[in-house]
Amino acid sequence: MVKNVLILSASPRKGGNSDLLCDQFAKGAEEAGHKVEKIRVQEKKIAPCLACYGCRNTGICVQKDDMAEILDKMVQADVLVLATPVYFYSMDGQLKTLIDRTLPRYTEIRDKEVYFIATAAAGRGAMERTVDAMRGFTDCLPGAKVKGTVYGSGVYQKDEVMDTKAFQEAYQFGKKL
Known part of the structure; x- marks a missing residue:
């Protein structure tokens, strides 16, 4: 069965280490015949969530930005990949902002x-x-199943991840979907 894979790369650096792992996951998934989109x-x-709850009855955020389109893609996907560099022992602000903005349609x-x-x-x-923080988000998604985690540890400079086992592991996760 062909799966619709949505990769959410929150790396602020294009071609940064977490972004490169996303590319490897995508490569494996595409080779396995799946449809892949990386954002x-x-x-x-x-924009950050305003906590205005204007979405409560409509399922539509009052803010007009790119999040509505991303939410549509998240709802339609079979597979979600959440990728982030670790900043001060947490996900970066880009991913956290995206997660917070799923409020109108997270169910x-x-x-x-x-x-x-x-x-x-x-x-x-x-x-x-x-x-754990990413898992906290997926715990709120009905029926979500975490299938794997790629830990690209010990990398700081761009491209360092290419020489780690995480590089091959990301590819293999995509390939085995």
Whole structure:
């Protein structure tokens, strides 16, 4: 069965380590015959949630930016990949802002296979808080199943992740969808 894969790359650096792992995941998934779209969150206009709850009865956010289109794609996807560099033991602001803005339709983001990608200069232990925060989001999505996590540890400079086992692991997760 062909799956619709949506990769949300929150790396602020195009070609940064977490972005490269997203590309590897996409490569594996495409080779396996799946439909893949990667969104670079940094390149989208996504304002922070206003907590106005204007979406409560309509399911539509009062803010007019790129988030409505991204939400449509999240609802339609079979597989979600959430990728972030680790900043101060947490996900970066780009991914957190996107997650907060799913409020109008998060209950429609249901029955997804989910993969996490995290990169950090520190070791895997330092990334657990970040992965826990991403898992907290998916715990709110009805029927979501976390299928795997890629830990790109010990990487700081661009391209360093290419020489780690995480590089091949991201490809293999995509290939085995």
